[in-house]
Amino acid sequence: MGGVNLAHDVLDAQLVDHRQEKIGRVDALLLELEDGRPPRVATIVIGGAARARRVGPWFVALRRALRWLFRQRAEHVSRIPFDKVRRIGDSIELDVDERSLESEHLEQWLKERVICRIPGAEGEQK
């Protein structure tokens, strides 16, 4: 039996971009349903909203309340077509760039607005 087990090997797997930067995990997988065609795995979703839905309605409500409290309006979710998948192994490599992903919004924001304003933050290795 070849094939990749979606629940076991894909959902929750570590995602990396084309430069091997870690860009989150597979938070949801979407099937594409079109009339007259068989369903197919179409989209990888990364983002807090997708994660919250997996926990339950109470968690979605809690998350909404927190977002309201902190005045967060935009949902930073990435929906990546499955044909961007380059390799499935210990992690899943996607042909995308970390910097262009909506789900990496917080990482980029913290990096630019907070972390890199503190001396000693920039560069690659310590």
Added chain:
Amino acid sequence: MKKWGEVALGVVTSIGGFLEVGSIATSTQAGAEFGYRLAWVLVLGTLSLGFLMEMTGRLAAVSQRTYADLLRERFGYRFFLLPLAAVLVVSFLVLASEIGGVSIALQMATGISFSWWAIPVALLGWALLWRGTFGIVEKGTALLGLVAIVFAVGALKLHPAWPAVGRGLLPSMPRDDRARYWYLAVSILGASISPYLYLFYSAGAIEDGWTIEHLGVNRVTAGLGNLFGGGLAVCSLIAAALVLAPREIRVDRYEQIAMVLASPLGRAGFVLFLATLCITCFGSTLEIVLALAYTMAQGFGWNWSENLKPGKDARFATTYTVLILLAAVPVAIGLNPLTLTNVAMVATAASLPVTVIPLFVLMNDGDILLKHTNGWLSNGALVFIALLSVVLLVAAVPLQLLAGG
């Protein structure tokens, strides 16, 4: 050859990592109130931690993924939130008490109240995390932590009656004050088997680039390191039994623990006690903060490594920054560090099922561990620890209410 250098360092690391505020506090309390009779609980805690560290280290070395990675991958996001929340809450309490331990040591050295020290200690810890590499954090604090050997010197100088110590190493039932006896037993187990220790250890295996080649190193590190660390905790119990118990001193402040070493070793003992408390608690502070940031980053799939510049893993760096500063708050507002420690140890004991039971599933998964899955000995030990953890979960809160404080 280089690998056995790592073993030596690993052993040293475990000593530095094992003896910290929780172990010092709970084992001296046990010695002061029950003589040698609770020593067997330290043996039990040490053995359990040794097995858990060996397993999480093996898991990381073989699969190239940490325990937190696999908790998310194999059990899904919904389940992952449970150990994540439990570890965040209890390790945060332990973190606060470690900062409290350093602050108390500084208060005893300078006369300036511990609450003033909390924020500077947190800032210094943060600066080390910001600039330092994993090797500096791991090896630096561990080498300095060797000062804890002073507990062995102190215990030996008090000339304990070894047959009596030997009897203490065997399980016994309390004769009187049962609730307090079992309360201290639960605290000791919470201090020995702390989830941050094996979460840190398995992330450390990845930071240090361990592979299947390192399985021997892993076994020796987990085994010998805990033998030494647990041995030192037994020594502090012995010293407390000989110094505090005859005077009927019940430990409710850190200052009293200093007597345990000042009595046999004089002024040097007092100074070395302060150094031990300060260094081991500071080392544990760094390890706990990192363990929490690792667990968050791995669970959510963020970039993480203590060897990367903070700009390369902004969410990871933000997590440790926020946590270490927040954890200084309870101490800064003047909560008694020893009370904090005791509550943290009992909470830790109660949290163990959610991080121990999933390990049983992972350690028997041939997809992850190939031919290095658990044998009968490790599985037997893990089943025992899992059952123990459930008992601790049930017993912790009633005992805290009956006999805590």
